[in-house]
Amino acid sequence: MMFMFQILLIFKMKPKLIFKVNINKHHCRKTSKLERTRYRNHNKPADFFLGFSHTSGFPLLLCDSFIYITGKVSTLTTMEDVTCERIMKKIEAVLSQDTLLDEFDIVFSLGEVNRSPVVHVEHKLGLESWCVKHVYAYAYAKIMGSKQTKRREDPAQVLRWTQFCLLIAPEVTTFWNLRKVLLGQGDLSANLELHFTRLILSRKPKCMEVFQHRKWMFKNVIAKVIPQQANGPNGIDPEHHNGNGVVFHSEQIERFLFAELDLCTWAANKHQNNYHSWNHRLWVIQQFATYVGLVDVCRAEYEESHKWISVHVSEHSGLHYLQYLLDSIVSLVNESKVENVSEIVPYVNSVTKLYQRELDFNRDLIEEYEDHEALFCHRRFLLTRLRDLLCSSPQRTCSPPPPALKRSCVETVNSEWSSVLLGEHFLIEKCTQKKTYQKTLGEKHAQWLNNVIGI
Amino acid sequence: AYTSFVPACSASFDLLSYYTTMVKLFAISVLYKGPESARLLKAAYDLQQFGFFQRGSVQEFMTFTSKIITERCNPCSRQSVKEQEYMCHVYVRADNLAGVVISDHEYQYRVAHNMINKVLDDFAAKVPAHLWPSTEESAIPYSELPATLTRWQNPREADALTRVQEEVEETKIILHNTIEAVLERGEKLDDLVNKSEMLSLQSKTFYKTARKTNSCCSFG
Numbered sequence: 001m002m003f004m005f006q007i008l009l010i011f012k013m014k015p016k017l018i019f020k021v022n023i024n025k026h027h028c029r030k031t032s033k034l035e036r037t038r039y040r041n042h043n044k045p046a047d048f049f050l051g052f053s054h055t056s057g058f059p060l061l062l063c064d065s066f067i068y069i070t071g072k073v074s075t076l077t078t079m080e081d082v083t084c085e086r087i088m089k090k091i092e093a094v095l096s097q098d099t100l101l102d103e104f105d106i107v108f109s110l111g112e113v114n115r116s117p118v119v120h121v122e123h124k125l126g127l128e129s130w131c132v133k134h135v136y137a138y139a140y141a142k143i144m145g146s147k148q149t150k151r152r153e154d155p156a157q158v159l160r161w162t163q164f165c166l167l168i169a170p171e172v173t174t175f176w177n178l179r180k181v182l183l184g185q186g187d188l189s190a191n192l193e194l195h196f197t198r199l200i201l202s203r204k205p206k207c208m209e210v211f212q213h214r215k216w217m218f219k220n221v222i223a224k225v226i227p228q229q230a231n232g233p234n235g236i237d238p239e240h241h242n243g244n245g246v247v248f249h250s251e252q253i254e255r256f257l258f259a260e261l262d263l264c265t266w267a268a269n270k271h272q273n274n275y276h277s278w279n280h281r282l283w284v285i286q287q288f289a290t291y292v293g294l295v296d297v298c299r300a301e302y303e304e305s306h307k308w309i310s311v312h313v314s315e316h317s318g319l320h321y322l323q324y325l326l327d328s329i330v331s332l333v334n335e336s337k338v339e340n341v342s343e344i345v346p347y348v349n350s351v352t353k354l355y356q357r358e359l360d361f362n363r364d365l366i367e368e369y370e371d372h373e374a375l376f377c378h379r380r381f382l383l384t385r386l387r388d389l390l391c392s393s394p395q396r397t398c399s400p401p402p403p404a405l406k407r408s409c410v411e412t413v414n415s416e417w418s419s420v421l422l423g424e425h426f427l428i429e430k431c432t433q434k435k436t437y438q439k440t441l442g443e444k445h446a447q448w449l450n451n452v453i454g455i
Numbered sequence: 456a457y458t459s460f461v462p463a464c465s466a467s468f469d470l471l472s473y474y475t476t477m478v479k480l481f482a483i484s485v486l487y488k489g490p491e492s493a494r495l496l497k498a499a500y501d502l503q504q505f506g507f508f509q510r511g512s513v514q515e516f517m518t519f520t521s522k523i524i525t526e527r528c529n530p531c532s533r534q535s536v537k538e539q540e541y542m543c544h545v546y547v548r549a550d551n552l553a554g555v556v557i558s559d560h561e562y563q564y565r566v567a568h569n570m571i572n573k574v575l576d577d578f579a580a581k582v583p584a585h586l587w588p589s590t591e592e593s594a595i596p597y598s599e600l601p602a603t604l605t606r607w608q609n610p611r612e613a614d615a616l617t618r619v620q621e622e623v624e625e626t627k628i629i630l631h632n633t634i635e636a637v638l639e640r641g642e643k644l645d646d647l648v649n650k651s652e653m654l655s656l657q658s659k660t661f662y663k664t665a666r667k668t669n670s671c672c673s674f675g
Contacts, residue, residue, distance in 0.1 A: 103506060103507050103508075105506045105507065105508040105509065107508045107657075108656075108657045108660045108661060109657070110656075119508075122507070124507040124508065126507075126508050202506070203506070269504075270504075272540060311479070311561075312561065313561055314560070314561055368563075369561065369563065370563075372561075
């Protein structure tokens, strides 16, 4: 099999320069069945084309229409080491000098013109695609080689190699881990790393590993109290970076966290249902709870999330975040951390009114933007919460009431709950009169009310 | 009847201001549907949502898609075609003047079709019909499209002036779930892309490598 494809290599490839990369066999195992399946399901043609495995980061060799994972020793047509290093140095220079850099992308180009593949224009960084798989394979081999020999490499070199590889393949945690070690040792500034991760998000806004790295950085680098440097604190620009080596007061942590919220909004706008960025946002709120205080941020976030939802009506992630916020607000009230809901949501005096207001907002969106299931899912959440609030009575135990008693919940006290249910009936009637998917959604909602709420 | 939103508390729910920063409409084009092919007369694009280096290819693709869809839409019919995360709305009039709007899938299609109506009426009033079949795009005397595109990003504002729902009947809009549905039998989108002369090599490669399949639901 190996023999067969070496023959094919000779026929298919047009070698310019051949050099052997001794990729140690530990790093070039055959792909497992699981990995191949993940491949097919992920369907990342872009990464195949660029020459690396999306899941593991292994460099692949693209040989016309053949894609294969290398065995023991691989041969690649590629460029010289010096050129690879030069390209990586150029990228490193651009990244460190241009602090306003906000986008990175790989630009398709056949590389026929003899010029540098690094494109730097208007604070955007581009890399021409012809060089990507060669430089990546080189940098990858260097990184893995240095790990294998356990020789202490010059940190600057490791940073440069990992920086390049991460721009291409940010899903590979090995590269991030190497950088974490260097961050811990102080060989890498948090400023630059935050800027770098933001740049990566501009190309892949749904990359889980980037968000994880930022979380790690917050916990291990930024939130730690570090003695002030002799030359005094630098101006901290929370949009791009936070100073390294400055004593962090809670005010500065607060600014960092607010900047993190902006980052989440930006990433969420870049890719639909970007739940990694929404999860990150939830984590930020939790950090607010620990370090700063929830009241102010809940007030601001309540406004923001309503604005966002109004223009992204079919995104489950955004609605889920609003649900988390509502639960946080309610728990703040229940734990007496605020006297009244109106401190967080103006003009709303009670938790019941809060849910009712949410139901109104949701209904208006349903009526205006038809055929979006996410709004109905959110509505079900609101109704469940409201039911638990209005229909709970001191005599009941924690276990849910048997179905017969569910009905009595409706009959006994609550005129409030009854009017809510009446509102639901009207909504369902309106929906079922339509002829589009909205009708199905209305019918499903009626079914849910029947099965779960018991009416 | 048009249900206008009456917020419980008007202080915090000012919906009009919410729309101003969101890009929902990406392109508006006016075309002439000739006997053989469709000819682009004028177009405007809002591509700030796309990566800097991708905008050229994205614009080429939008032009390409607008043309394909117009060619396969019969006169006096309206269609809304879903293609990945985008919706293409097209209306071809009896006099073969056509309008195409490319939006995201949350922008209401009734509003998009109303926008096309307005744009085509305005265009026909300002650009005489004899110019449509053969004039070059740069020579067409019509420059209102960019401002129109910006204005209609906020469907509320545009709607309020035009009373949308009475004008365009929903039932007359044909909805398609993929662009393959409007192609002729045996035609494949990949072949059309490859054969097209208006797409650069860069765009064709971009098409092959950047197509996402159901990526909104994928984990990574």
